[in-house]
Amino acid sequence: MNKIVINTDTGKHKIDRHIYGHFSEHLGRCIYDGYWVGEESPIPNKRGIRKDIVKALKKAKTPNLRWPGGCFADEYHWKDGIGPREERPTMINTHWGGVTENNHFGTHEFLDLCEQIGCEPYICGNVGSGTVQEMSQWVEYVNFDGVSPMADLRRKNGRDKPWNVTFWGIGNESWGCGGNMRPEYYADLVRRYGCYCRSYPNQKLYRIACGPNAADYEWTNVLMRQAGGNIDALTLHYYCVSGKESRSATKFKESDWFAQLQRALVMDELLVKHGAIMDRHDPEKRVALIVDEWGTWHHVEPGTNPGFLYMQNSLRDALVAALNLDMFNRHCERVRMCNIAQTVNVLQAMILTEGEKMLLTPTYHVFEMYAVHQDATLLPMDIETEQYKFGDESIPAVSGSASLDSAGKVHITLSNTNPKKAVEVSIDVRGSKVAKVSGRVLTAPKMTAHNTFTKADAVKPEKFTGTRRRGNTLSVKMPSKSVVVLELS
Numbered sequence: 001m002n003k004i005v006i007n008t009d010t011g012k013h014k015i016d017r018h019i020y021g022h023f024s025e026h027l028g029r030c031i032y033d034g035y036w037v038g039e040e041s042p043i044p045n046k047r048g049i050r051k052d053i054v055k056a057l058k059k060a061k062t063p064n065l066r067w068p069g070g071c072f073a074d075e076y077h078w079k080d081g082i083g084p085r086e087e088r089p090t091m092i093n094t095h096w097g098g099v100t101e102n103n104h105f106g107t108h109e110f111l112d113l114c115e116q117i118g119c120e121p122y123i124c125g126n127v128g129s130g131t132v133q134e135m136s137q138w139v140e141y142v143n144f145d146g147v148s149p150m151a152d153l154r155r156k157n158g159r160d161k162p163w164n165v166t167f168w169g170i171g172n173e174s175w176g177c178g179g180n181m182r183p184e185y186y187a188d189l190v191r192r193y194g195c196y197c198r199s200y201p202n203q204k205l206y207r208i209a210c211g212p213n214a215a216d217y218e219w220t221n222v223l224m225r226q227a228g229g230n231i232d233a234l235t236l237h238y239y240c241v242s243g244k245e246s247r248s249a250t251k252f253k254e255s256d257w258f259a260q261l262q263r264a265l266v267m268d269e270l271l272v273k274h275g276a277i278m279d280r281h282d283p284e285k286r287v288a289l290i291v292d293e294w295g296t297w298h299h300v301e302p303g304t305n306p307g308f309l310y311m312q313n314s315l316r317d318a319l320v321a322a323l324n325l326d327m328f329n330r331h332c333e334r335v336r337m338c339n340i341a342q343t344v345n346v347l348q349a350m351i352l353t354e355g356e357k358m359l360l361t362p363t364y365h366v367f368e369m370y371a372v373h374q375d376a377t378l379l380p381m382d383i384e385t386e387q388y389k390f391g392d393e394s395i396p397a398v399s400g401s402a403s404l405d406s407a408g409k410v411h412i413t414l415s416n417t418n419p420k421k422a423v424e425v426s427i428d429v430r431g432s433k434v435a436k437v438s439g440r441v442l443t444a445p446k447m448t449a450h451n452t453f454t455k456a457d458a459v460k461p462e463k464f465t466g467t468r469r470r471g472n473t474l475s476v477k478m479p480s481k482s483v484v485v486l487e488l489s
């Protein structure tokens with residue numbers, strides 16, 4: 001029997017809405033032929049930005065968007081992306097397919113996109129091939145309200161008031177594509193760049209340093225020791241790269257399902273260990289841990305450009321998303337922002353497009369279902385679960401998290417990782433009276449189920465009727481391979 005105990009009156013920490021953030025890079029069809037279709041496109045758009053994508057991201061309460069990369073960020077020169085579009089210089093996107101970037105989507109277009117979605121921008125600056133002056137001027141262009149060379153240039157380009165962007169990343173993957181640096185060297189650069197990226201009177205900057213690649217604990221230690229006092233957050237990147245028997249996003253067996261979920265659960269160990277190192281340097285937990293690239297990485301769809309990272313997204317990816325979001329919630333004391341890679345047409349996307357068609361992936365539905373946790377108080381939750389065994393190995397069958405929102409509603413999210421067996425969970429809710437329970441479930445007959453342009457609703461949330469309530473005890477029957485969200489009032 002699987003048992004969960006939730007205490008509704010002892011929550012201490014807020015689940016920051018920014019945990020539900022996104023990442024969108026100039027990569028493949030994420031920006032061009034994704035968000036950006038241009039003002040002349042027959043596809044309905046507002047100032048060149050697709051309306052259907054904006055509507056979907058608003059519905060999922062997207063809280064922030066990280067841009068322009070990724071590896072692209074460290075070769076991006078922001079001044080090439082402002083002013084009249086036809087006069088903007090081109091560049092080669094060397095990381096992603098060697099295609100020509102025309103710079104038609106730049107600072108103004110990105111910040112317009114964020115305003116249309118109603119989310120906060122998170123801009124990643126160029127440390128790898130840029131200069132301190134260049135990044136410092138970008139902050140001035142975006143945030144300074146007075147008279148200055150950059151603020152005047154912004155006005156000349158049609159924007160009077162500053163955008164007041166809070167979140168600024170100081171380089172991306174500086175240990176790899178962002179410059180192959182050593183942590184000692186990069187830590188000094190963080191101090192220097194952080195110093196010249198000014199907080200103007202109207203906007204206190206939140207300086208985000210590039211953190212470790214997965215289990216590189218030495219990087220975290222050096223960064224916290226040498227630059228911990230100069231930053232507000234340190235990032236972590238961890239991808240679940242698929243493949244044991246198959247790397248296909250939609251053609252895989254149970255061995256691949258199991259391996260992928262097992263990989264996803266490694267995130268917990270990374271958060272615990274990096275968190276412990278950060279605690280040594282910063283016991284007050286002032287510096288946040290931000291997982292600003294995470295998600296699944298499969299083979300690209302057959303026939304597509306390998307450099308574009310365009311992949312399908314199945315129920316398996318939805319389970320990976322749910323497991324991760326529950327882990328982030330549970331670690332919300334230190335983890336205050338996360339950005340899944342990437343929003344549109346790239347890696348573990350929320351949205352896929354084909355011409356004027358658009359579909360929502362199973363991962364999108366998880367984000368939309370989990371939005372109830374945003375800015376709610378994390379509730380302590382004890383889980384006693386059976387194991388889902390595959391061969392000689394096993395992972396927990398049931399995983400989840402719970403929160404209390406400002407209206408007094410409790411939300412519980414749960415996953416059943418077992419693709420062959422339904423599970424029954426008994427939930428004991430303590431600390432408040434439960435009068436009513438409702439819920440939604442995401443599942444499908446096959447673990448490879450996914451949405452296509454001809455069948456866009458193959459995987460979508462349905463009303464969940466598997467809960468029985470007796471007083472404050474709930475008995476929940478979860479179908480195999482499912483994600484459930486419950487609302488208690």
Ligand code: AHR
Pocket residue numbers: 025069070071072172173293341342347
């Ligand atoms: O998300 C794709 C790439 O993965 C990013 O550009 C890079 O930061 C990471 O290696």
